Amino acid sequence: MELKLFCALKKKPLAAVVEAAVNDFCSRHWHGIDDLDDDGVLPRTVLETRNSIIKIYGKLTGNPWRQRDSEALKRMPPDIPLEVVEMAMLMARLRAPGPIHSFAYFVSEILNPSYLKVKGRADYIRYLRRKVDALQPPQP
Numbered sequence: 001m002e003l004k005l006f007c008a009l010k011k012k013p014l015a016a017v018v019e020a021a022v023n024d025f026c027s028r029h030w031h032g033i034d035d036l037d038d039d040g041v042l043p044r045t046v047l048e049t050r051n052s053i054i055k056i057y058g059k060l061t062g063n064p065w066r067q068r069d070s071e072a073l074k075r076m077p078p079d080i081p082l083e084v085v086e087m088a089m090l091m092a093r094l095r096a097p098g099p100i101h102s103f104a105y106f107v108s109e110i111l112n113p114s115y116l117k118v119k120g121r122a123d124y125i126r127y128l129r130r131k132v133d134a135l136q137p138p139q140p
Helices: 002-010 014-029 044-061 067-073 082-095 104-110 113-117 121-135
Strands: none
Touching: 002 014, 002 113, 044 067, 044 082, 067 104, 082 104, 082 113, 082 121
């Protein structure tokens, strides 16, 4: 399902994506480099997106970010729009029957391709934020 979503986002055939992934994996992982640019630093947009996701996760769950959350984040294609990630996380939080203990809880919801089709995402995210805020107990 993750690969199908990635192919849909990139508008590329599965065979081309798999070939590119294998080539990329072989060239980068041989040297122990993963998601780093040539000077060993995370690209700014990747780092900003990751930090935004961590911030959203903390706000929705009250949990600190852990190593297992970073592992779950790696299962997502890096080019999913941040607004889609936030929308999916808000929806998952609204549907959760109890406390959420890991970012992994959100991953399947984030990978749901229907979120890519939502029109007026910004307005819908504002609406979802209000609904989630209504769930939170008032702070003294």
